[in-house]
Amino acid sequence: MAAGSFRIGGDLEVGRIGFGAMRLPTEPEGDRKGAVGVLRRAVELGVTLIDTAHLYGAGANEELVAEALHPYPEGVVVTTKVGVVRSSPGAEWRYEATPASLRKQVEEGLRRLRVERIELLQLHRIDPDTPLADQLGALGELRDEGKIGRIGLSEVTAAELAEARGIVDIASVQNQYNVLDRGHEPVLEACEAAGIAFLPWRPVAWGKAGEREEIAAVAGELGVTATQVALAWLLARSPVVVPIPGTASLGHLEENVGTGGVRLSAGQRRRLDGLAGA
Template structure:
């Protein structure tokens, strides 16, 4: 069986199968109450890597997690992302990695999450209109000031990762990657070689795995669901892979966690390895 934990940045131990909070409704009422219950259940089940972002409701998702989990149990890591902002003119979300914006979003995240330091802060996207050195340099300065513990990136190329690592140590990369979509295989390889955590977003292809005949066949043979097969494949793909499947339902949460106990045989892995696209 694959190792169940990973040390982000070499020193921050988390359970490899985490939780993506993006899908949790934040509006007042029954939906929000259900979201709080799901977040709390995730921690009860031993999940200690929870992913959110400023983009998710303009900070509303961060506030929801604080409401549900603060004061945070020991060892629980809430990682958030900055670098996407609403345009003052159109109100639409756009990439914005200007130093002042990144600083403001980090300060707001600290307040919303009710923490003095964000142990893992990820740049949601690289802003092509702002020099990378300015974006990464700002996060490096915030780390020096003690407001960030470790720095991560999202949706980057191998070249961008290398350039960023020339400025500051990078602890994690969050790129789109799953059993049927391996466009960022070279980035995963680079992360594996450097010991950098790789957090695949959209880890189960949003249901597409279940529509794939080969995945469905493997799932049937193992008495599992296609989602569990997809997550088990990711966990076995590389020790640096930390999937963060998201859901707003407790039953799906428990289904996802059961993927840790699913043992794919070498023959099953060979069949699944041949799938992509």
């Protein structure tokens, strides 16, 4: 049974279990062939949302996604993020979202992804040294020019989301959130109220889920893994949630996608809900 779908921005339909490409190796010594295989297998399994960013390997991750999937199958959406840069290899990363820099980063993303339009472009972090109106205004201009389709944010507060929505339409928010870390609950609630996609990163707490007795107990009852329980909880938490678990393992990929068939009972959900702040 599939996990269903969600329309980002009201019209861009994606499956509710995406794939985060961040953990795929892009270095020369890494298993590039394996990484390409994982991306292609994700699409074969029905994943339609692939998440990457300029920050991941200074664009190398975007190039990897294009190498694996271009020309992109119909219905597959690749979202990328901009706003964090470095001046040279080995230099420190810094927030930079001036209009000129954002335009340059988007142009580079278009080239690396081999597309004429990025359907969902997210601001990786708000630049504290640039007025938010300037940052989002620049992205709005790029949207009006047809170079990006929809605008999203990452790691924002509910107040920042509200301010941003007063400047441009916001289609998505990508914040850290999982069954054990609910610090962004107010942001999720704001997204649900507005119909904005909420893409939780680190959706399974990087293995910690399996260490919690309640999660392990529910997994045993259902005959699934702790990771699947954590993802199933996210899917049940709100219809706007689109988890983007990432992995470099084919086995873990199939485990993640298989979560679409996991159904929690009302009692199991209440037990997992009770882990907040525990």
